[in-house]
Amino acid sequence: MxxxxxxxxxxxxxxxxxxxxxxxxxxxxxxxxxxxxxxxxxxxxxxxxxxxxxxxxxxxxxxxxxxxxxxxxxxxxxxxxxxxxxxxxxxxxxxxxxxxxxxxxxxxxxTAPAAPVEAPQAEAPVAQAPVVEPAAPAPVVELEETPREARASEGLLSRDQKKDLQIALQWFGFYKSSIDGSFGKGTRTSMAKWQEANGYQATGILTTKQRAQLTDSYTSALAALGLGVVKEEKAGIEITMPIGLVEFDKYEYPFVQYREKDGNGMQAMLISQPGDADTLFGLYEIMQTLEIVPLEGERSKGRRSFTLTGQNEDIHSYTYARAEGGYVKGFSLVYPPAKAADMARVIEIMQDSMTVTEGTLTPDLSDAATQGVDLLSGLDVRQPLQSRSGFYVDGRGHVLTTAETVASCGRITLDNTYEATVTATGNGLALLAPSTSLVPLNYAAFATSPGRLRSAVAVAGYSYEGALDAPTLTYGTLEDLKGLGGEAELARLELDALPGDVGGPVLSGSGAVSGMLVDHDLSGKALPSGVRFALKASELATFLSENGVTAVANDSVKTLDAEDLATLGTDMTVLVNCWE
The missing domain is CATH 3.30.70 (Alpha-Beta Plaits)
Structure with a gap:
């Protein structure tokens, strides 16, 4: 504005x-x-x-x-x-x-002069002839240069001065080519567009005054953004950034964090840590879990650098990092959508000006004691709406879970990494297909018999909804081959499962999947602790068959030892996240 x-x-x-x-x-x-x-x-x-x-x-x-x-x-x-x-x-x-x-x-x-105070009027003023003040002399206005004169004065400019004009034209969106200090067709066209936009005759040759106006406008625009050089010695980074809009907040390895000024919605971070290309691309994955990197936006990876853009209704962000000289260095800029046009130019300046120097941040600069499991270096990590369990049902990576787990999800991920889509639902079940080809370590083989009452069972599931990076096994017993209301498709279990376990496979002693743990609705009735229900293997196999997946049978009666059973459960069980 x-x-x-x-x-x-x-x-x-x-x-x-x-x-x-x-x-x-x-x-x-x-x-x-x-x-x-x-x-x-x-x-x-x-x-x-x-x-x-x-x-x-x-x-x-x-x-x-x-x-x-x-x-x-x-x-x-x-x-x-x-x-x-x-x-x-x-x-x-x-x-x-x-x-x-x-x-x-x-x-x-x-101080500024005070507003004039009107003198009190007399009760009976005497009419007087108006006093005519002599007209002020018109200001002397220097005539504009002719195009010939403008070109002659232009010829006195140094190459750097010409580059400065191109930079100013580029800042205001009139010039799109390289900054080379050569006034070719592209520069002339941009000058004509600038003249037209500012009410001048579009000659494509800026007069001395027009050049001064363009330069002054550019200088004022930069001043409004508060661009300045930051030499961050601890991080080993020198960069031009909008220091008039943000201020230093804290060191949280591997970031130098800058907070907003005056509630303007801006944030910035400098990235600095030891590492190589592997470290860089690990950072690439981690950054995408942060709230400051919305899901919408382009992502790109080169051999030794990456860029991440994110945008939603509330914020836009841009992150750039590269591996160089045994370090990973970069920056993030977060800003309101209304500032997108100005920030696009700021981002170019930041990326072009970033210089890597010796040194890097170290973990001892951070206050690790203040971080929680949902924080990465003091930054909010994006959280799913809910997290439940599922399990692989074939070698192509198809996953079975409950329909309730994925209801109304804007996005579904498996193990926090792989995107997935719902291919079928029915009977309280949902079949998921990964967006990329997966080869699971193991997948379900279904029991051919309902099992013996009071026999031992185990549920493999993400009991703590992803707080742990692997599933846990919860042991219990098979109490009944029907539900409390006589439901033939259900089995009743006795075990202390948690909400995150819902959707996980129920394993018999032989490792066969005898069912899936479900959150059975009993119309508000409060059951004793440990009462749980599973949808039987026969129901799961029928659903899979109807939707193009062949269920593998397991009729073994050999009992696995605890370690092998735990490995089997871990290999087939998947964390299913439902995102907004």
């Missing part, structure tokens, strides 16, 4: 209106620091009269011409702006935003 548009919205929202009696100013610039503001005031003062500088309530420093009456101020604004003497986004202002005056040096009272 330009300063003129911002000012119009501000004045409208605050109910400020100019009148003929009020003092009116032409505000030409706002700078973030006093030294720069003084330098700019001195430059304007060499060419213009009535240059004043005031500190704003926001902490910035404004340069303004005046004060004038409203009509005179409007005429000044129009004349100076059309002549290219002041920026095109200069605007009219009253004195309300201005605080302490810093220019001219030694200005009286040191």
């Amino acid at each position: 330009s300063r003129s548009v911002f000012a119009a919205l501000f004045l409208t929202a605050s109910g400020v209106a100019f009148s003929a009696a009020a003092q009116t100013w032409v505000q030409v610039e706002a700078l973030p620091d006093l030294r720069t503001a003084q330098e700019r005031a001195r430059a304007y003062g060499s060419a213009l009269k009535d240059v004043n500088g005031f500190r704003l309530s926001s902490g910035w420093y404004a340069l303004a011409l005046g004060p004038y009456g409203e009509d005179e101020a409007r005429a000044k604004l129009r004349e100076l702006r059309s002549a290219g003497i002041i920026p095109s986004d200069s605007y009219l202002s009253d004195e309300a935003p201005y605080r302490k005056q810093f220019w001219p040096v030694g200005a009286a009272a040191g």
